[in-house]
Amino acid sequence: MSTITSTLWNIEPHTKAKHAILKNYLNAWYPILNRFDKRLNYIDGFAGPGKYSDGEIGSPILVLDLVKAHTRDLKGEFNFIFIEKDKERYEYLISEIKNRTYPDHFNIHIANDEYDKYLTELLNSLDKDGSSLAPTFAFIDPFGFKGIPFKLIKRLLAMPKVEVFITFMIDSINRFLEVENVESTMTELFDSEDIISLIPKWKERRDEIRKFYQGKLSENAKFVRYFLMSDEHSKPIYYLFFATNHPTGHMRMKEAMWKVDSGGSFRFSDETDENQQMLFTDSHDEKLFNIIKSKFIKGKYKVVDLRLFVENDTPYLVKHLKQALKYAEENSFIKVDCIKSNKCKRRGKTFPDEVIIELN
Ligand SMILES: C[S@@+](CC[C@H](N)C(=O)[O-])C[C@H]1O[C@@H](n2cnc3c(N)ncnc32)[C@H](O)[C@@H]1O
Incomplete structure (x- = not known):
């Protein structure tokens, strides 16, 4: 699988x-959770x-320094x-941690x-004591x-306030799927005996594998998002999957992903050709409005109903909803009441929760 054998290696753009x-x-995550919980785990x-050999810091130092700040x-x-x-890593x-000071x-x-x-033993000992993990962010990279094994991810997600962030190596998985001696690894990875027989039936293999794994995560977490990382030829290398049971965590992760890909396709490519990168960027107003129309039948709705849908069930943020509604109003795809559900007058072109819109 990995060809890296040295203790350190160069950082790739997708790792950044x-x-x-x-x-x-x-x-x-830290400031939000810390309002309620005084003990947090990473x-x-x-x-x-x-x-990394070019001097960049790895994830452990990145997180320690971040919390220290x-x-x-x-x-x-x-x-x-x-x-x-x-052992060497x-x-x-x-030694890297010893060279720094932490509170x-x-x-x-x-x-x-x-x-x-390690984690199975830790969770077993917690089970034995009848206790559970404090709020935890688990990075599986x-x-x-x-x-x-998916069983371990399932165990983690079964605990309150535990979230997982997983590097899912789609390219390696796709290449190795049908090799006989990886059968047990695959079964373990997907927690499914069927996976090996299912794969040959799939035409869009990478996508179907992603959907299958996403489905497994969705059975165990309310919110699941993924981000695609590609190589310099725009070939998919891995998906970053995030799974949480908390709407705020979900929203914050969407914001974190939008910051890295402002085009909103939730993907990043090592490709350096800017024209190629531009292909990822397109307007979201129409796209999001069409998503809303496919979900809500004709009729009147309060903006709050649309907001909850957009926040919980789509990759989009509230600001995108407002832009999409503005676009829909300007193009007469919706009518907007001048009196809000709280009986106050609406301020033109704004879409707070109480505004009532009518889908044509
Ligand atoms: C992709 S690198 C991690 C990079 C790091 N998370 C970062 O972002 O800087 C994967 C690491 O996992 C280690 N590794 C491989 N198999 C492992 C296992 N079963 N358990 C724990 N570590 C393992 C490898 O030696 C390697 O250092």
């Missing part, structure tokens, strides 16, 4: 984009050495669990172990697709 999403999201299941507005105990199987990570209320645990084994 992945780190940007992680950073955008956790910058929001688990990096495939931690890496903490550094919030020290003034965060109060409580912050646990960081970094799991790294490779594990030792490198220890006393950071509990940093670094394990030279396998993600599956393997090189390939081995050692990430």
Whole structure:
């Protein structure tokens, strides 16, 4: 699977984009969660050495530094669990962390172990004590697709306030699917005995595999989003899947993804040709309005009904809804009442929750 054998390796543009999403999201996650919970966990299941050969920092350092930068507005105990199987990378990570100083209320645990084994033992011991994880963000970032059994993800998502962010190596999975000796790995990855017989029937294989995995996540989490990373030839390498049971987490992750891909296709390519990149960018007003029309039959609705749908069931944000409604009003696709549901007068061209619109 992975051809990287050295302790450190060069960072790729798509890894930088992945780190940007992680950073955008956790910058929001820590302060929001910390209002209610004084103990927060970050688990990096495939931690890496903490550094790239070109000097860029790896995910463990990125997250430690990010939380440290919030020290003034965060109060409580912050646990960081970094799991790294490779001995040299594990030792490198220890020395990288030792070279830095972190506050006393950071509990940093670094394990030279396998993600599956380590976390299963941790969850078993919690089960035994009848306890559960504090709110946790689990980053599962393997090189390939081995050692990430779906059963463990299911266990994580069954706990309140646990979210997962998974690198799903679609390209490797697609290439290796029919090789006989990966059958058990695939069965474990999808928690499905059927996957091997299903695949040959699929025409758009990559897409069907993505949908299957997304479906598995959706059975265990209320909200699932994904972001596609492609190589310099725009060939898909992996999907970043995010699964959470919390609407706020879902919204913040969508914002984090939009920041990295303002075109809104939720994808990033290592492609450097700007014209190629432009292909990803198109107008969303019409697209979103059509999504709304396919969901809501003709009639009158309060904007709040549309907002909840857009926030919870689409990749779009509230600002996109407002733009789409503006576009629809300007083109007479909707009528807008001048009196709002709270009996107050509507201010022209605005769409707060109480505005009533009529879909033609
Ligand atoms: C893609 S790299 C991680 C990069 C890191 N998350 C970052 O963003 O900087 C994957 C790492 O997982 C390690 N690894 C491979 N199999 C593992 C396993 N079963 N459990 C834990 N770590 C593993 C590899 O040695 C490698 O360092």
